[in-house]
Amino acid sequence: MAFQVEDYLREDKLPHIWCAGCGHGITVRALVEALAGLQIDPTSVVVTTGIGCFGKADDYLNTHCFHGTHGRALAFATGIKVVKPELTVFALMGDGDSVTIGGNHLIHAARRNVDITAIVANNQNYGMTGGQLSATTPEGSRTTTSVYGTAEPEMDLCSLVAAAGASFVARGTVYHVTQLQKIIQDAIQHKGFSFVEVVTMCPTYFGRYNWNQTLIERMNWLKENAVSKARYDKLPPEKKESAFMIGKLVEKDTEDFNTKYQRILQKAQNQG
Amino acid sequence: MSNDYQVIFSGEGGQGLVLAGTILAEAAAIFEGKYATQTVDYGIASRGGFAMSEVKISDEEIDCPELIEPDYIVALTEDAFNRFEKEAGKSVIIFDSDAFSPALEGDNIKGCPFTTTLRRLAEEYGNKARINVLAIGAVLGLKEIVSLQAMRKVFEKNFGAKNADINMKVLQAGIEMTRS
Amino acid sequence: MSSELIKFGQGNEACAEGAFKAGARFYAGYPITPSSEIAEIASRRLPQLGGIYLQMEDELGSMAAIIGASASGVKSFTATSGPGFSLMQENLGVAIIGEVPCVVIDVQRSGPSTGLATKPAQADIMQARWGTHGDHAIVVLYPSTVQECFDLTVEAFNIAEMLRSPVILLTDEVVGHMREKFIIRDQVKVIDRKKPTGPVEKYLPYQPDEDGIPPMAAFGDKYRMRITSSTHGPDGFTNSNPVNARQMIERLYKKIMDRADEITYIKEYMVDDADILIVACGYTARVAKAAVKQLRNEGIKAGLFHPLTIWPFPEKQLKKAALDAEKILVPEMNLGQLVYEVERILKEKEVFGLHKSNGQPLFVREIVDKVKEVAK
Numbered sequence: 001m002a003f004q005v006e007d008y009l010r011e012d013k014l015p016h017i018w019c020a021g022c023g024h025g026i027t028v029r030a031l032v033e034a035l036a037g038l039q040i041d042p043t044s045v046v047v048t049t050g051i052g053c054f055g056k057a058d059d060y061l062n063t064h065c066f067h068g069t070h071g072r073a074l075a076f077a078t079g080i081k082v083v084k085p086e087l088t089v090f091a092l093m094g095d096g097d098s099v100t101i102g103g104n105h106l107i108h109a110a111r112r113n114v115d116i117t118a119i120v121a122n123n124q125n126y127g128m129t130g131g132q133l134s135a136t137t138p139e140g141s142r143t144t145t146s147v148y149g150t151a152e153p154e155m156d157l158c159s160l161v162a163a164a165g166a167s168f169v170a171r172g173t174v175y176h177v178t179q180l181q182k183i184i185q186d187a188i189q190h191k192g193f194s195f196v197e198v199v200t201m202c203p204t205y206f207g208r209y210n211w212n213q214t215l216i217e218r219m220n221w222l223k224e225n226a227v228s229k230a231r232y233d234k235l236p237p238e239k240k241e242s243a244f245m246i247g248k249l250v251e252k253d254t255e256d257f258n259t260k261y262q263r264i265l266q267k268a269q270n271q272g
Numbered sequence: 273m274s275n276d277y278q279v280i281f282s283g284e285g286g287q288g289l290v291l292a293g294t295i296l297a298e299a300a301a302i303f304e305g306k307y308a309t310q311t312v313d314y315g316i317a318s319r320g321g322f323a324m325s326e327v328k329i330s331d332e333e334i335d336c337p338e339l340i341e342p343d344y345i346v347a348l349t350e351d352a353f354n355r356f357e358k359e360a361g362k363s364v365i366i367f368d369s370d371a372f373s374p375a376l377e378g379d380n381i382k383g384c385p386f387t388t389t390l391r392r393l394a395e396e397y398g399n400k401a402r403i404n405v406l407a408i409g410a411v412l413g414l415k416e417i418v419s420l421q422a423m424r425k426v427f428e429k430n431f432g433a434k435n436a437d438i439n440m441k442v443l444q445a446g447i448e449m450t451r452s
Numbered sequence: 453m454s455s456e457l458i459k460f461g462q463g464n465e466a467c468a469e470g471a472f473k474a475g476a477r478f479y480a481g482y483p484i485t486p487s488s489e490i491a492e493i494a495s496r497r498l499p500q501l502g503g504i505y506l507q508m509e510d511e512l513g514s515m516a517a518i519i520g521a522s523a524s525g526v527k528s529f530t531a532t533s534g535p536g537f538s539l540m541q542e543n544l545g546v547a548i549i550g551e552v553p554c555v556v557i558d559v560q561r562s563g564p565s566t567g568l569a570t571k572p573a574q575a576d577i578m579q580a581r582w583g584t585h586g587d588h589a590i591v592v593l594y595p596s597t598v599q600e601c602f603d604l605t606v607e608a609f610n611i612a613e614m615l616r617s618p619v620i621l622l623t624d625e626v627v628g629h630m631r632e633k634f635i636i637r638d639q640v641k642v643i644d645r646k647k648p649t650g651p652v653e654k655y656l657p658y659q660p661d662e663d664g665i666p667p668m669a670a671f672g673d674k675y676r677m678r679i680t681s682s683t684h685g686p687d688g689f690t691n692s693n694p695v696n697a698r699q700m701i702e703r704l705y706k707k708i709m710d711r712a713d714e715i716t717y718i719k720e721y722m723v724d725d726a727d728i729l730i731v732a733c734g735y736t737a738r739v740a741k742a743a744v745k746q747l748r749n750e751g752i753k754a755g756l757f758h759p760l761t762i763w764p765f766p767e768k769q770l771k772k773a774a775l776d777a778e779k780i781l782v783p784e785m786n787l788g789q790l791v792y793e794v795e796r797i798l799k800e801k802e803v804f805g806l807h808k809s810n811g812q813p814l815f816v817r818e819i820v821d822k823v824k825e826v827a828k
């Protein structure tokens with residue numbers, strides 16, 4: 001094979017800074033395995049990131065990188081992809097970046113259907129800055145800014161993005177690694193906006209305040225509660241409380257923004 | 273300064289007053305090789321509310337588009353008229369005598385039947401007859417500050433040859449309203 | 453000059469045409485009065501030129517998208533007004549620290565907040581300078597005629613490309629909406645950013661040449677490009693070493709300030725024997741020029757110093773122009789912004805302000821009256 005996994009990594013920047021038990025390293029591994037599997041030239045890949053633990057992911061990638069402000073990765077990625085459609089463009093975000101501060105960009109990216117692959121590492125809190133409340137923190141959970149448990153319900157990322165019109169929506173976990181890698185490959189190959197939520201974990205903050213479980217137990221929790229759509233639909237209601245669907249939730253053929261824009265260019269140039 | 277002209281078109285949003293000013297100034301600037309500026313003052317909505325357009329035409333480069341003692345003021349609404357009432361004496365004010373009857377009278381205050389003239393033109397030309405072109409005509413009837421040839425050219429450029437004919441007829445009707 | 457290049461149009465239109473002439477092929481924006489004509493024209497003209505127009509969800513996204521497009525090698529711009537300009541400040545900082553050239557047009561309107569959306573002001577003079585947080589220098593150009601809107605927009609792109617920095621083109625509602633004859637010049641000087649030339653594996657995105665400006669690769673080039681909003685070393689990786697931080701912050705500042713003369717444009721009118729010097733920019737400079745003429749007719753020796761580059765403020769040039777003037781008047785459509793800069797530069801002079809903040813431009817007679825009042 002022409003490109004090896006190592007070709008996508010800045011091995012000189014390893015080991016990474018993430019905590020023991022954090023799933024971000026697993027997610028980055030799945031990403032580079034997916035890229036190697038597809039044999040995409042690293043110099044044709046642009047990774048945009050924002051602020052947060054997962055916003056550090058670009059430090060370990062030997063691709064083009066754009067490390068920007070909190071919540072704006074998708075907006076930077078949009079500008080990149082529309083002028084350079086030949087590049088493979090990613091937005092790697094945490095739950096804070098993607099939907100808490102950057103929710104407006106997320107729903108419009110889903111609607112606009114620019115061919116970007118968004119990968120959201122959802123660890124249910126702001127890990128980098130000390131475990132504060134996020135829009136994906138489950139209701140009642142304790143964080144350093146919801147010390148009595150939060151009164152706010154959490155956002156379901158995949159449902160939000162699907163409702164906004166995304167043509168590819170999938171969820172994986174850091175336990176189901178082989179599936180995650182396949183999902184990311186399919187997301188890259190999907191023409192149009194692709195959204196991948198990766199359910200991961202933050203033992204250092206969210207876990208410490210809420211789990212009452214060891215890391216191994218939490219991995220088992222992921223294994224048991226993440227189920228396919230077919231299995232989820234058959235679960236009794238009491239089981240549905242903690243269970244969630246993984247796999248591809250939406251996949252439909254649509255024309256991406258750039259394809260449609262080509263026709264606009266034609267029209268303008270014929271009229272002009 | 274004898275070849276400097278300053279004109280205000282005022283009324284309400286939707287009457288095409290910005291366009292009136294633009295057309296007149298463009299005719300002078302592009303088709304007569306003069307200097308011209310056009311500025312606007314309008315509210316937040318596309319329709320209704322006070323709106324005006326100011327035009328300055330000169331043989332020399334214009335330092336500042338601000339009008340000092342305008343020569344002609346077209347006021348198509350009573351609100352617009354009242355705003356410029358104090359200019360009477362210095363400027364010629366042309367108003368729509370079908371729409372309102374101002375208390376103020378004088379040689380320099382000229383009532384013209386804008387609404388009825390427009391209605392008559394509309395029977396023939398439909399909605400292509402516009403009050404803003406009538407307003408330009410009303411000014412040109414008093415003084416041909418821009419030649420009719422330049423007006424025809426500016427109509428042709430902006431509205432096409434066919435519509436230029438109609439606009440010239442509307443312009444002529446405006447000229448006749450004020451020409452003594 | 454062929455006749456089709458002469459147009460009668462608005463300042464906003466001339467800005468858009470200037471951008472296209474400078475080579476801009478990407479616009480992302482969020483419509484806002486009184487700048488929307490620029491978006492409308494960009495949406496019509498860019499596809500004709502093979503470029504892309506994108507209406508974003510807000511000004512945060514607009515600024516981000518033009519930075520992304522420019523980092524991909526396509527000259528990019530946006531246009532807005534006060535409320536949107538405030539939202540753009542966040543990512544304007546990214547363009548500064550990330551050294552991504554782009555042009556932001558701010559057509560000033562009366563504020564604060566929603567204020568008077570269709571009425572002019574000059575109240576973003578300080579926002580343009582200091583709106584984004586952190587230590588930085590920035591270039592702000594401010595035209596006063598429709599022709600200058602065209603010419604200075606071209607220049608804004610050239611400066612942005614030359615300095616690897618965002619440039620703000622500040623106008624106001626009067627300049628943006630006024631119509632005048634202007635020429636879409638056929639031949640303009642167009643500057644493009646410096647590209648890397650050395651070995652691919654040795655390229656460092658923030659390693660400056662001797663001129664203090666790093667060559668810029670584009671996404672998709674064989675050179676690996678890293679753009680970052682974090683304080684970084686030459687390699688584009690986060691670096692918290694205080695020596696490095698100081699070097700980076702100072703280089704970004706100096707690459708602009710050291711070239712102030714190169715990017716300074718001013719106009720002067722009857723300054724040589726002026727007893728009272730008026731300092732004004734944008735539409736107010738035109739009102740001031742008419743006032744100077746009237747004052748001269750009345751025997752009062754007034755003059756006008758009119759900066760077109762307002763940041764970095766042309767300090768040396770103002771000192772020279774004001775050498776023999778006894779008094780200085782700074783008229784502006786705000787409650788006092790530019791006047792503080794003039795006071796700072798001309799400490800030994802008597803500096804007066806004339807401030808109007810009611811949604812109306814200053815009038816010639818107001819400047820004439822104020823000059824007479826302070827001349828006593």
